[in-house]
Amino acid sequence: MDNSYKDVEDNxxxxxFKANDTDKGRLFSKLGKLPITSRSAVEYYKxxxxxxxxxxxxxxxxxxxxxxxxxxxxxxxVVYSQANKGEFYVIAHSFWSxxxxxxxxxxxxxxxSETFKGKELLNMLYEPLYNYIPLDGKNAHYVASADFVSLxxxxxxxxxxxxxxxxxxxxxxxxxxxxxxTLDDQGKFFDFVEPLKGVFYKKxxxxxxxxxxxxxxxxxxxxxxxSYPFCYRCETPLYYNAVPAWxxxxxxxxxDLVKQNxxxxxYPDHLKHGRFGKGLEQAPDWNISRSRFWGTxxxxxxxxxxxxxxQMRIVGSIEELKKWAVDPAQVDNLTDIHREFLDDIxxxxxxxxxxxxxxxxxxxxxxVESGSMPYASIHYPFENKELFExxxxxxxxxxxxxxxxxxFYTLHVMSVGLFGKHTFENAVTTGTILAExxxxxxxxxxxxxxxxxxxxxxxxxxxxxxxxxSVVMKAENLNFSEKQVAETYQKVIQILWNTFAFYKxxxxxxAIPDTITPKxxxxxxxxxxxxxxxxxxxxxxxxxxxxxxxxxxxxxINALSTWYLRxxxxxxxxxxxxxxxxxxxxxxxLQVVAPIIPFIAERVxxxxxxxxxxxxxxxxxSFDEKHIDTTLETDMFFARMIVxxxxxxxxxxxxxxxxxxxGARVAISRKELSEEIVEVIKEEVNIKSVRFTxxxxxxxxxxxxxxxxxxxxxxxxxxxxxKIQVLRKEKGLSVEAKIHMQFPxxxxxxxxSLIDDVKRKTLVESVVWGxxxxxSIG
Numbered sequence: 001m002d003n004s005y006k007d008v009e010d011n012x013x014x015x016x017f018k019a020n021d022t023d024k025g026r027l028f029s030k031l032g033k034l035p036i037t038s039r040s041a042v043e044y045y046k047x048x049x050x051x052x053x054x055x056x057x058x059x060x061x062x063x064x065x066x067x068x069x070x071x072x073x074x075x076x077x078v079v080y081s082q083a084n085k086g087e088f089y090v091i092a093h094s095f096w097s098x099x100x101x102x103x104x105x106x107x108x109x110x111x112x113s114e115t116f117k118g119k120e121l122l123n124m125l126y127e128p129l130y131n132y133i134p135l136d137g138k139n140a141h142y143v144a145s146a147d148f149v150s151l152x153x154x155x156x157x158x159x160x161x162x163x164x165x166x167x168x169x170x171x172x173x174x175x176x177x178x179x180x181x182t183l184d185d186q187g188k189f190f191d192f193v194e195p196l197k198g199v200f201y202k203k204x205x206x207x208x209x210x211x212x213x214x215x216x217x218x219x220x221x222x223x224x225x226x227s228y229p230f231c232y233r234c235e236t237p238l239y240y241n242a243v244p245a246w247x248x249x250x251x252x253x254x255x256d257l258v259k260q261n262x263x264x265x266x267y268p269d270h271l272k273h274g275r276f277g278k279g280l281e282q283a284p285d286w287n288i289s290r291s292r293f294w295g296t297x298x299x300x301x302x303x304x305x306x307x308x309x310x311q312m313r314i315v316g317s318i319e320e321l322k323k324w325a326v327d328p329a330q331v332d333n334l335t336d337i338h339r340e341f342l343d344d345i346x347x348x349x350x351x352x353x354x355x356x357x358x359x360x361x362x363x364x365x366x367x368v369e370s371g372s373m374p375y376a377s378i379h380y381p382f383e384n385k386e387l388f389e390x391x392x393x394x395x396x397x398x399x400x401x402x403x404x405x406x407x408f409y410t411l412h413v414m415s416v417g418l419f420g421k422h423t424f425e426n427a428v429t430t431g432t433i434l435a436e437x438x439x440x441x442x443x444x445x446x447x448x449x450x451x452x453x454x455x456x457x458x459x460x461x462x463x464x465x466x467x468x469x470s471v472v473m474k475a476e477n478l479n480f481s482e483k484q485v486a487e488t489y490q491k492v493i494q495i496l497w498n499t500f501a502f503y504k505x506x507x508x509x510x511a512i513p514d515t516i517t518p519k520x521x522x523x524x525x526x527x528x529x530x531x532x533x534x535x536x537x538x539x540x541x542x543x544x545x546x547x548x549x550x551x552x553x554x555x556x557i558n559a560l561s562t563w564y565l566r567x568x569x570x571x572x573x574x575x576x577x578x579x580x581x582x583x584x585x586x587x588x589x590l591q592v593v594a595p596i597i598p599f600i601a602e603r604v605x606x607x608x609x610x611x612x613x614x615x616x617x618x619x620x621x622s623f624d625e626k627h628i629d630t631t632l633e634t635d636m637f638f639a640r641m642i643v644x645x646x647x648x649x650x651x652x653x654x655x656x657x658x659x660x661x662x663g664a665r666v667a668i669s670r671k672e673l674s675e676e677i678v679e680v681i682k683e684e685v686n687i688k689s690v691r692f693t694x695x696x697x698x699x700x701x702x703x704x705x706x707x708x709x710x711x712x713x714x715x716x717x718x719x720x721x722x723k724i725q726v727l728r729k730e731k732g733l734s735v736e737a738k739i740h741m742q743f744p745x746x747x748x749x750x751x752x753s754l755i756d757d758v759k760r761k762t763l764v765e766s767v768v769w770g771x772x773x774x775x776s777i778g
Contacts (some may be wrong), residue, residue, distance in 0.1 A: 092156025
C-alpha cells in the first residue's frame with residue numbers, strides 16, 4: 001500500500017470499560033495507598049465503579065471488542081475523579097503523569113493510588129460495551145498481556161477486536177479469543193449488528209460515539225489529525241481484516257533468505273543490511289492468495305469434505321490437468337487458464353480417482369507472478385531450460401525504494417524457495433520523485449510540469465542528467481525542480497554543445513588519433529584529466545554510482561570550457577597537435593557521457609567523426625595510469641584558485657580584465673608553480689608578472705594596480721580589439737574574412753606596434769582614421 005496513507009482529521013476516543021466488582025475488590029485489596037483517604041477505602045470502593053480506560057482512533061471496532069491488553073511490566077495507577085460523581089479509572093502511570101486528559105467540562109482528577117505493575121490487572125473481567133457478536137463458548141472480555149502495548153501514546157490499555165489488526169489477530173489466536181467479523185466485503189456491518197446493519201463502517205462511528213456518550217461510557221471524544229490508509233484509486237478508507245488465506249511459509253526458508261542476501265550488491269549499500277536485510281529478518285509468512293475474480297487462478301482442487309480428511313490436488317501444468325480432470329474433454333482445447341475456463345472443471349483429488357474436487361475460488365497475489373518473472377516469462381521449466389540456468393541470477397535490476405518490500409522481496413523469496421539462491425547480483429534502488437512542495441505528484445492536483453514541455457524546452461538529456469545526479473539515485477525522495485533542470489541544461493548540455501561548436505568552427509581535424517604526444521602544458525593537463533575522468537567514471541559506474549559520475553562529468557565539462565578552451569583559443573587555431581589533443585579529449589568525453597546523455601552525445605559524435613558510426617556501438621574508453629599526472633593536475637588546480645582570487649580583486653577594485661597590470665604577489669604554502677603554468681595565469685588575468693612568497697596556509701594574492709603609460713596603451717588596444725570583434729559579429733562576417741577599418745581618432749596615439757597587433761588579431765588589411773569605428777569588406 002505504498003503512498004496510500006494520508007493525514008486526515010479523525011475521531012479519537014477514550015472509552016470506559018467497567019470492571020467486574022469482584023475483580024475490582026481483588027485489585028483494591030492489593031494496593032497499599034488508595035486514591036481515597038478521607039473515608040474507609042474498603043467501604044467506598046463498593047459504591048464507586050472502576051473503569052479501565054482505553055484509547056482508540058477506530059471507534060467502529062468497539063462493536064467487536066473481545067479483550068483489553070496491558071503491558072505486564074509497566075506501571076499503572078488507579079485514579080479517582082470527583083468530576084464524574086466519584087469514579088475510579090485504571091490508566092498507565094506515564095499517561096497520568098504526562099498526558100492525563102480531563103473530560104469536557106470536568107474538574108481535575110483529585111487523587112491517585114500508588115503504582116502497581118500491569119500483571120496485577122491480568123484476567124480482570126469487564127462488562128462488554130456491546131453484545132452483538134456470538135462468543136461461541138469462548139472466553140472474552142478480560143484483560144490480557146501483550147507485548148505490542150505502547151506507553152508512547154494512549155492509556156497503556158489497548159482494546160482489541162481480534163480480526164481488525166495484525167497484533168489483535170495474533171493475540172486472539174494465542175488466547176483462543178472469538179474471531180467474529182462484523183463487516184461484510186463492502187465494509188458494511190452485518191445484519192446481526194442491528195442498529196448499524198448495512199451501514200459503512202466509517203459512517204457508523206458517529207452513532208457509536210453518541211451511544212457510548214449517552215451510556216456514560218465515553219471518557220473523552222475529540223478530533224485528531226493522523227495518518228490513515230486510503231485506496232489509491234477511489235480514495236475509499238481502508239481497514240485491516242482477517243480472512244482465510246494461503247501462505248508461503250517464509251519462516252522455514254528465512255535463514256536461506258538472509259544468507260543469499262549476502263551475495264547481492266546493493267546501491268545504496270545501506271539497504272543490504274538495512275531496509276532489505278531487516279525486512280528479511282522480520283518478514284512474516286507471505287499471503288499469496290486473493291479473493292477476487294480477475295487474476296491467475298490458484299491451481300488447487302479440494303474435495304468438499306469440511307474435516308481433517310479433506311484431500312486436495314495441486315496441478316502443475318495443462319498436461320497434468322488433462323490427466324486428473326474428471327472430464328478430460330473439457331481440457332482438450334484449453335488455452336486460456338483464467339477462472340471462467342477453469343472453475344467448472346472437476347479434478348480427481350485422490351490417486352484412485354474416486355473423490356472429486358472443486359478448484360478453490362482464490363487467485364494468486366499478483367506479486368507471485370512478478371516474483372516468478374525471470375523464469376515464468378520464458379516458460380521455464382517447459383521451455384528454455386538451458387537459457388534460464390545460464391542467465392540466473394541476473395546481473396542487474398533497478399527499481400524504486402518501495403520495491404525492497406515488494407518486487408525485490410518477492411523475486412528473492414521465490415528464487416531462494418525454488419532454486420536455493422538469489423535471483424539478481426546487483427540492485428540499484430531509487431527514491432520517489434515528488435512535487436516541488438514535497439507532496440505526491442498527482443494528475444488531479446496538476447502539481448508537476450508537463451514532461452513533453454520539459455523535453456521541448458531543455459531536451460531529454462537535461463532531464464536525465466538532472467535525475468541521475470540527484471539524491472533520487474540514493475533511494476532518497478526528490479522534490480522535483482524545473483529550475484534545476486534548466487540549470488543542468490545550461491551548465492552541461494549547452495556548454496558541451498558550445499565547446500563542440502568551437503571545435504567545428506576553428507579546430508576541426510581530418511582524423512582523430514588514438515594516441516597523442518602533446519607538448520603545451522594545457523594540452524598535457526587535458527590529457528591527464530581526461531584519463532582521470534575515464535578512470536574515476538569507470539569505477540563509479542561499476543558501483544552504479546551515477547551521482548558521482550555526473551559530478552565528475554560536470555566538473556570536466558566546466559574545466560574543458562572555462563579553463564582549457566578559454567586559454568587555448570588562439571593556439572587551437574594554428575597548432576595541429578593542440579587540435580588533435582582537443583579532438584581526442586572530446587571523443588573520450590562523448591563516450592563517457594553517452595550512457596547519461598545519449599542524444600546530445602550521439603549528435604555531437606556524428607558531427608565529430610562524420611563516419612556514420614553510432615557512439616553507442618563504440619568500445620568504452622580505457623585509461624592509462626602513465627598519462628595521469630596528479631602533480632600537474634594539482635598544480636593546475638592551484639593555478640585556477642589563484643586566478644579566481646585575482647579576478648575577485650580586479651572586480652573589487654573595478655579594474656577591467658582588458659586592462660593589463662604590472663603583476664601580482666602570491667603567497668602560498670606549497671612549492672612554486674612551473675613557469676609554463678605561471679604563463680597561463682598571466683595570460684588569463686592579463687598581468688605581466690607573478691611573484692611567489694611563502695605562507696602557512698591558504699592562498700593570499702596582492703595585486704599591483706598602478707598603471708603606466710604603456711599599460712594604459714595596451715588596455716586601449718585590448719578594448720579596440722574587443723570592439724572590432726563585436727562589429728565583425730554584428731556584420732555576420734566569417735572568421736577568415738579580411739576587412740578594412742576606420743579607427744576613431746582617440747586611438748591614434750597608440751604605439752605603431754600595438755596598432756599592428758590589433759590589425760593582425762582582427763584580420764584588418766588597412767586602416768583610416770575618422771570619428772567613429774566602422775568596417776568595410778576588402
